Amino acid sequence: MKTQPSNRIAANAKKVWRINASLYMLLPIIAAGVVTYFQNAWSIPDYILYIGWAVLIAALFIFIWLLPAVRWKRWRYEVFEQEIYIQSGILIVTQTIVPMIRVQHVDTEQGPVLKKFGLATVSVSTAATTHHIPALALEEALELRDRIGVLARVEEDDV
CATH class of the missing domain: 2.30.29 (PH-domain like)
Incomplete structure (x- = not known):
């Protein structure tokens, strides 16, 4: 079995991937904002809204902070x-x-x-x-x- 490759990609890759992930996450954020705005008109229970926002915040953390760091660490x-x-x-x-x-x-x-x-x-x-x-x-x-x-x-x- 070969040893692990020695060259890494640039450390700024994490910033680039975070910016790209932020841009991709704009649509779910806008959708969550629209649902929140129309919550009463659409008769959406509060707990559904809270669960939705919790999932969105967890996804933001995972896709914007966690995955770019792990991805950079593995790339060689x-x-x-x-x-x-x-x-x-x-x-x-x-x-x-x-x-x-x-x-x-x-x-x-x-x-x-x-x-x-x-x-x-x-x-x-x-x-x-x-x-x-x-x-x-x-x-x-x-x-x-x-x-x-x-x-x-x-x-x-x-x-």
Whole structure:
């Protein structure tokens, strides 16, 4: 069994994931506000409203504070000459090995939230799927993209 990959993603990844989770949680918050506003008109019992708000607050804590921290702790990667080793997951930790010979192209992606924090995601595409290494410092992501690109070309030339 391989040892755990040594490289971590940027610590700012937690902030990015928290902002994204906050944006996704806006709709449930608005819905809960609407239900609260119309509680009397819709004859909703108080205890149902309290349970709903308790569930929403628990979900906010889990999705905005807990999961990004655990996700960051689990995310690791390492690039070797023959393969890319990626480890991710929250409850179930997935360890993926992508052979360099299978790499078709490598991209960097940077949305508005990642850009604000100077981060980028490296996407490694094979014929079957695309693997992502999220939230790397921009310069690190560009260097990693170029390194994987060179290693993948070397493998193709040797065959």
